[in-house]
Amino acid sequence: MPQRQAIFPASRQDLYEKHRYSAAIRSGDLLFVSGHVGSREDGTPEPDFERQVRRAFDNLRATLRAAGCGLDDLVDVTTFHTDPERQFETILAVKDEIFPQAPYPNWTAVGVNWLAGFDFEIKVIARIPG
Numbered sequence: 001m002p003q004r005q006a007i008f009p010a011s012r013q014d015l016y017e018k019h020r021y022s023a024a025i026r027s028g029d030l031l032f033v034s035g036h037v038g039s040r041e042d043g044t045p046e047p048d049f050e051r052q053v054r055r056a057f058d059n060l061r062a063t064l065r066a067a068g069c070g071l072d073d074l075v076d077v078t079t080f081h082t083d084p085e086r087q088f089e090t091i092l093a094v095k096d097e098i099f100p101q102a103p104y105p106n107w108t109a110v111g112v113n114w115l116a117g118f119d120f121e122i123k124v125i126a127r128i129p130g
Contacts, residue, residue, distance in 0.1 A: 037118040052120055054094055068128055069128050080121040
């Protein structure tokens with residue numbers, strides 16, 4: 001059985017150490033990525049919702065890059081939303097820019113009532129190329 005390997009984006013490891021979790025865990029050729037939010041460099045929430053969603057994807061990209069993969073390697077996406085009815089059009093617009101054509105990753109959207117001060121979170125599983 002393959003051993004787990006913790007993956008951290010280059011500039012944000014202190015935030016993960018502060019909260020005692022890994023940005024992602026590599027197991028064999030799979031990458032299990034923790035939920036990523038639209039936090040600024042200091043860990044605080046981006047107040048503008050659309051920018052928060054975009055920043056969450058940027059933070060996700062940094063973790064994927066640290067593991068040697070990218071958005072095209074995603075196989076499973078789960079997003080969490082504090083107000084899905086009001087937020088969904090904005091999320092879809094950003095999602096359509098990030099994934100402009102098929103094949104799209106599978107996607108599950110979940111409404112929640114708390115995300116530690118954030119309004120959007122994205123969690124993924126990716127296959128590491130090579």
